[in-house]
Amino acid sequence: MTTTEENTGRTLIRGARILGGEAGDVLIDGGTVAEVGTGLAAGGATVVEADGRILLPGLVDLHTHLREPGREDSETVLTGTRAAAAGGYTAVHAMANTFPVADTAGVVEQVWRLGRESGYCDVQPVGAVTVGLEGKQLAELGAMHDSAASVRVFSDDGKCVDDAVIMRRALEYVKAFDGVIAQHAQEPRLTEGAQMNEGVVSAELGLGGWPAVAEEAIIARDVLLAAHVGSRLHICHLSTAGSVEIVRWAKSKGWNVTAEVTPHHLLLTDELVRSYDPVYKVNPPLRTEADVTALREALADGTIDCVATDHAPHPHEDKDCEWGAAAMGMLGLETALSVVQHTMVETGLLDWAGVADRMSFRPAAIGRLAGQGRPISAGEPANLVLVDPSYRGTVDSARFASRSRNTPYQGRELPGRVTHTFLRGRATVMDGKLV
Numbered sequence: 376m377t378t379t380e381e382n383t384g385r386t387l388i389r390g391a392r393i394l395g396g397e398a399g400d401v402l403i404d405g406g407t408v409a410e411v412g413t414g415l416a417a418g419g420a421t422v423v424e425a426d427g428r429i430l431l432p433g434l435v436d437l438h439t440h441l442r443e444p445g446r447e448d449s450e451t452v453l454t455g456t457r458a459a460a461a462g463g464y465t466a467v468h469a470m471a472n473t474f475p476v477a478d479t480a481g482v483v484e485q486v487w488r489l490g491r492e493s494g495y496c497d498v499q500p501v502g503a504v505t506v507g508l509e510g511k512q513l514a515e516l517g518a519m520h521d522s523a524a525s526v527r528v529f530s531d532d533g534k535c536v537d538d539a540v541i542m543r544r545a546l547e548y549v550k551a552f553d554g555v556i557a558q559h560a561q562e563p564r565l566t567e568g569a570q571m572n573e574g575v576v577s578a579e580l581g582l583g584g585w586p587a588v589a590e591e592a593i594i595a596r597d598v599l600l601a602a603h604v605g606s607r608l609h610i611c612h613l614s615t616a617g618s619v620e621i622v623r624w625a626k627s628k629g630w631n632v633t634a635e636v637t638p639h640h641l642l643l644t645d646e647l648v649r650s651y652d653p654v655y656k657v658n659p660p661l662r663t664e665a666d667v668t669a670l671r672e673a674l675a676d677g678t679i680d681c682v683a684t685d686h687a688p689h690p691h692e693d694k695d696c697e698w699g700a701a702a703m704g705m706l707g708l709e710t711a712l713s714v715v716q717h718t719m720v721e722t723g724l725l726d727w728a729g730v731a732d733r734m735s736f737r738p739a740a741i742g743r744l745a746g747q748g749r750p751i752s753a754g755e756p757a758n759l760v761l762v763d764p765s766y767r768g769t770v771d772s773a774r775f776a777s778r779s780r781n782t783p784y785q786g787r788e789l790p791g792r793v794t795h796t797f798l799r800g801r802a803t804v805m806d807g808k809l810v
């Protein structure tokens with residue numbers, strides 16, 4: 376199965392609530408949406424009875440760690456894209472903190488090619504901003520853009536581009552091809568030895584605190600830099616109420632700044648660290664209830680543009696150990712939509728059209744991704760996901776397609792289930808199972 380393979384089949388999705396609105400039918404012919412309407416004739420097409428389930432554009436993730444090359448023990452492009460399809464995604468951006476780092480045309484092309492071969496989901500490599508993620512010297516941004524992988528998003532994610540001059544040069548450089556720098560905002564000196572959010576809980580537990588200001592100081596600096604050079608800045612995984620205020624201010628000035636929030640920062644708080652279970656250890660750290668509330672409101676009002684998973688698989692030996700020694704990061708792809716339904720839809724903060732916007736349209740637009748995050752209408756690529764919002768079940772990581780198991784939701788009840796995912800008309804998930 377490859378993404379280049381032409382799909383000649385016809386599928387009729389019958390009686391789906393398109394973007395959560397009125398029930399309608401969608402006829403897929405080959406890789407394209409051929410017709411949208413009511414009472415469409417099957418005419419020999421394979422029929423999927425949607426029974427009022429929600430039809431959304433295929434989800435797009437701006438922030439996925441696929442771990443290949445180098446850490447195939449935690450995830451590969453194939454297992455990660457299978458996890459993505461299971462979660463309703465039709466495109467993911469693969470972060471650059473691999474071994475070797477994706478800082479050359481050669482490595483980004485390798486990841487891009489592996490994505491095409493997987494056939495489950497489009498893989499758009501993210502290029503490193505600096506050589507080896509070391510923050511000292513700009514990587515070959517132009518060569519990565521000009522490569523077969525056409526890189527437009529650059530990030531040292533996992534590390535902050537903390538040198539203001541390097542950050543300025545990177546922002547200036549990518550203007551030439553409408554690229555964007557996605558900053559992992561973490562002031563390194565303020566987070567030396569940090570193990571969790573700095574606050575009441577860290578004081579009680581005696582764990583090194585990670586202050587909100589370490590994130591906010593970098594965001595404040597970088598929105599000013601982006602405005603100064605007139606370039607595009609994207610902020611990875613916003614986690615504090617103060618970060619929201621800075622982004623809101625930058626947007627009010629008309630600056631070209633976008634931001635993402637992870638599902639886990641929309642739901643979980645630092646209270647969970649009291650368990651000392653490293654499954655809750657993540658960068659940026661889980662914050663407070665007040666931060667969660669601010670992040671949800673900001674996603675609802677559009678200050679935060681999109682949800683990005685920061686899917687960070689780790690093998691059990693890196694997580695099933697004492698807190699201080701454990702790796703940071705948690706899985707996200709297979710639970711993201713359920714967490715968003717729980718935190719945003721069932722709270723009345725977003726409707727399903729809003730979910731389509733924050734999980735498909737906007738992330739695709741930020742990544743300038745062709746053929747993804749498109750409206751569900753005739754002539755558009757048939758990248759679609761069918762969701763059963765009435766489903767109730769407990770998360771069981773044993774059933775995950777990911778190679779890793781580090782989900783913070785194990786055993787937790789979460790609503791909703793992806794029943795079908797279509798990548799250019801071809802089902803990657805059918806009746807809840809990977810094809």
Ligand SMILES: NC(=O)N[C@@H](CC(=O)O)C(=O)O
Nearest residue numbers: 440532533657658687703704
């Ligand atoms: N988000 C995480 O907690 N981990 C990320 C990188 C990072 O941002 O530290 C990873 O690659 O594991």
